[in-house]
Amino acid sequence: EIVLTQSPATLSLSPGERATLSCRASQSVSSYLAWYQQKPGQAPRLLIYDASNRATGIPARFSGSGSGTDFTLTISSLEPEDFAVYYCQQRSNWPLYTFGQGTKLEIK
Amino acid sequence: EVQLVESGGVVVQPGGSLRLSCAASGFTFDDYTMHWVRQAPGKGLEWVSLISWDGGSTYYADSVKGRFTISRDNSKNSLYLQMNSLRTEDTALYYCAKDKGKGDYFDYWGQGTLVTVSS
Numbered sequence: 001e002i003v004l005t006q007s008p009a010t011l012s013l014s015p016g017e018r019a020t021l022s023c024r025a026s027q028s029v030s031s032y033l034a035w036y037q038q039k040p041g042q043a044p045r046l047l048i049y050d051a052s053n054r055a056t057g058i059p060a061r062f063s064g065s066g067s068g069t070d071f072t073l074t075i076s077s078l079e080p081e082d083f084a085v086y087y088c089q090q091r092s093n094w095p096l097y098t099f100g101q102g103t104k105l106e107i108k
Numbered sequence: 109e110v111q112l113v114e115s116g117g118v119v120v121q122p123g124g125s126l127r128l129s130c131a132a133s134g135f136t137f138d139d140y141t142m143h144w145v146r147q148a149p150g151k152g153l154e155w156v157s158l159i160s161w162d163g164g165s166t167y168y169a170d171s172v173k174g175r176f177t178i179s180r181d182n183s184k185n186s187l188y189l190q191m192n193s194l195r196t197e198d199t200a201l202y203y204c205a206k207d208k209g210k211g212d213y214f215d216y217w218g219q220g221t222l223v224t225v226s227s
Binding site for chain 2: 034036042043044045046049055056087089091094095096097098099100101102
């Protein structure tokens with residue numbers, strides 16, 4: 001099983017600041033990594049797929065980078081609606097998809 | 109507009125059975141692989157199972173293999189999850205999710221249906 005480890009567990013920032021979230025894989029997943037956003041009481045929403053491609057309708061302030069074992073989700077300037085939990089997910093070891101444990105992005 | 113609506117979640121005793129349903133609309137259902145993903149209360153996401161577009165291939169997480177069965181009825185645009193031998197650790201919100209393609213990421217999700225396994 002490929003284990004995804006996200007850091008930090010919680011990130012406290014203010015609107016307008018830049019957010020950098022990390023996801024590290026226990027073995028290479030090439031570029032087969034996605035990022036999801038989940039707000040309280042809502043289903044997850046696909047933000048980024050294949051490490052760096054924005055999903056349909058996702059604002060340009062969200063960007064993804066990385067390959068192999070180290071990946072980053074960057075939110076260039078935080079909007080109030082961006083405070084949520086973020087999960088990474090790999091599909092390299094198809095069909096045994098795995099998710100990271102999540103990073104909570106909270107308002108400072 | 110893509111819509112996925114889950115139903116069937118209830119409180120059930122350990123060892124019991126349950127069938128979840130997911131009604132899909134807004135896309136050509138039989139073009140896509142479909143998934144079930146679950147989230148225990150206050151916890152992260154866990155992929156549970158997938159079924160290919162034609163139902164010919166199914167896969168399961170080790171935690172549910174041999175106890176859960178995924179199926180689909182393309183004539184009804186519906187996805188199902190038969191859950192047997194339920195355990196307390198199966199307590200979770202169960203999401204139906206559409207695959208971006210045929211073994212890809214999850215691009216649309218339902219709102220989930222809550223399964224509680226408790227005596």
